[in-house]
Amino acid sequence: MMDPVLSTSPRRAPTALSFLIPSISVVVGASLAFLIFPYDLSFLTRIVIMMIFVVSFDLILGQAGIATLGHAAMYGCGAYAAGLISLHLSPDPLLGLLVGAVAGAVMAWISGLVLLRTHGITLLMISIAVTMVLQETASQARWLTGGADGLAGITVGPLLGLYEFDFVGQVAFIYSVSILAAVLLLCQVLIGSPFGLALRGIEGSASRMRAIGTPVYRRKVTVYVIAGAIAGIAGALAAQVTGLVGIEVFNFSLSADVMVMLILGGAGRLYGALVGTLLFMVVHHVAASIDPLNWLFVIGFMLLIVVFVLPKGLVALPGRLARLLRRTS
């Protein structure tokens, strides 16, 4: 039966050492990009940071089936936390990442406790409202956040005490790619673990999970906190790499973009997050340089195409094509 409804693709648990594959492919891909586009490193770094952000969203949407439009909340908290630590305490980048992760995790925990008791439109609404609260708070608390002007002049100390961040952005790129590879490794391990299986169970049938004794709410909060920590890391990286944090880190459009990127690529298998982010960022870059607002035409049509034609995202395209070819041959 043709399922016209958008649903997340079936997730296969990884086998043997396959949990290393996403990390390795990213390192290989990034190395190639480094060589082919040596002067576009800041753009490439932004893509990598966004990939980390979208991968964290895949954990909650693709694995556990939790759909929010407020993922920017944890990203923004991570960004501000890292910025503040760098300005006031220590410019060590890894410390900034740690603090960003903690900030994201704490925000996820606080908001998750309320959010995850709800479903559907209410859940979406509350997730949006949380980011609005954070954005307004950041805007008002000038003494802490710099208000609408944000934090500037965030400097980062040498990575591991050895590698100074250079002007061309090489160290920043390698740094970000390493974090992405580490995050992917962690996520793959998590997906293949009993916890990951439980999340897929919750996405499949929360009522069945309750009937086998699973404290569903607690599990959801746990994955939300983990995803929040990773989103916080992405935000922290962004702050460190660009040297700025503004209230737009809490924008609703950022949360919406993350969802679009994930769905474009396909939720549930980390590759989708990577592919979707790459495509979105590249198309945006190209379209925006032609005409900034008409980029919305492109993304609008892309969304409609995905939803009407390719519900499982681009990663499902090879499978669809293969089936199509088999049928016509």
Next chain:
Amino acid sequence: MNDGLSIVGLSKNFGGLQVARDLTLTLPRGSRTALIGPNGAGKTTFANLLTGVLKPTSGKIVLNGQDIGSLSESARVRAGVAKTFQITNLFRDLTVRENLRLPILEREGRTHQFFRRADGWSDIEAEIARLMQDLNIQPLADKPVRGLAYGQQRLVELALTLAVKPKVLILDEPAAGVPSTESHFIVEAIKRLPQDLSVLIIEHDMQLVFEVADRIIVLVNGAILMEGTPDEVVANKQVRELYLGAGHV
């Protein structure tokens, strides 16, 4: 009674509608009890009251001396009361193996081990294999449940609930929708259930009831009409009226 499930004065009403009236019964350890009654008698309501899906208006539910009436649904499962779903409720995108792995991992408390593979315990994998063998579903082991025939899904449903290893097992119409060529697997599986397990079978299929039950409770309009051995129930005048009509008694 400290061994088994004891229900005292369980009642439930929705506004003016009384769906469970002062139900009192026991399911001793090792018993095989069938719950029968016409449609709308309140059998599924009763089951939902036991599992915690519905909160009673009054009454007590005691399992092995512990009052479980205030526990949530998942807490009751952890305490030892599990039920199959009348309408199959499985993890459709997961394979049969994964469907069975989940309850075992949950039962063994291994879900928080982030850094081990879900299929990394040989004792669990062996248990899954045994379960599948008991219900003759090994050939389906690595197929997503979504693609299975309804009868096969019923078997997986039963296996999943058995994997919980409850103390009290409620089977909600286990044979419903299963073709007669396959229903004997279910009957065999029920007969092979652990001896110290209390089993409550909600069924319409009287043949199955007579094959596995040593006691039958007849529920009508939310109240217990009578309770007894299969022979006693069959001989009972009111029950015969109920099932065969007044003219046939």
Next chain:
Amino acid sequence: MSLILSIVVDGVAYGMILFMISVGLSITMGLMRIINLAHGGFALLGGAAVHLLTTRLDVAFIPAFLVAVLAVVLVSVLLERLLYRHIYGFNELGQVLATIGIVFIMIATVNLFLGSTILPLGAPAIFTTPIDLGFRTLPFHRLVVIISGLLVLAGLWLLMEKTRFGIYLRAAVDNRIAAASLGINTPLVYLVAFATGAGLAAVGGILGAELLPIEAYYPLRYMVLFLIVVSVGGLGSISGSFLASISLGILDTAGRYLLPGIGTIFFFVAIVVLLALRPNGLMGKAQ
């Protein structure tokens, strides 16, 4: 005291705008069970059309208003037949994404033809005439808004209670499948409900242009607001929408007057608390 009255009057006017725009969304979400993030786009298109007619084509306000609303209704009918009809069957996530796609296209269209700055509507001079209420003066426009809102409420009440269409609509909101099996032409009911909601959104957008300025990003900027009204009021409930709009209008205005700066924070925290305690809104049925 006059401060309180000020808050109430301004809050009610603001609430009326929210009501007119959001009531259509509440009905379509309650009826077709569709999360339509593009609903604000109808308000935008209405305002943009009036801008075009009054400032670029020198049409008088009232004819422009009527033409604009009609145009939006026609556009909504097209969209419903072409796209929304299929979106009804998607799951929640699919609806969110599809309607985000639609709203992006709406925004890009307005930007393409009219740019991305605020579009002033050629409102008649009489709108700014101050009316003396004793404790303060009020622009005539606010009075128009409040009266329009009440007229819309009355009109909808009449529609729902006194016409056959209203009965069909209420039946379909209550139980879609039963309504269809009774021979009610549910696709037509959906279409009319959708178009009416879009038309009302256009009215609200045009009349509310002073409070919610018309510009290309309008639907995204205020989408949260409309969704909050609908969530708080309960899906499918006209009275719920009305209550929620007025309450939220007054709450938000009070916040701005009394707690400038943190008023918005307070507002959104209040929303979170309310939705957490009553996920189905003030008047909603369980989903």
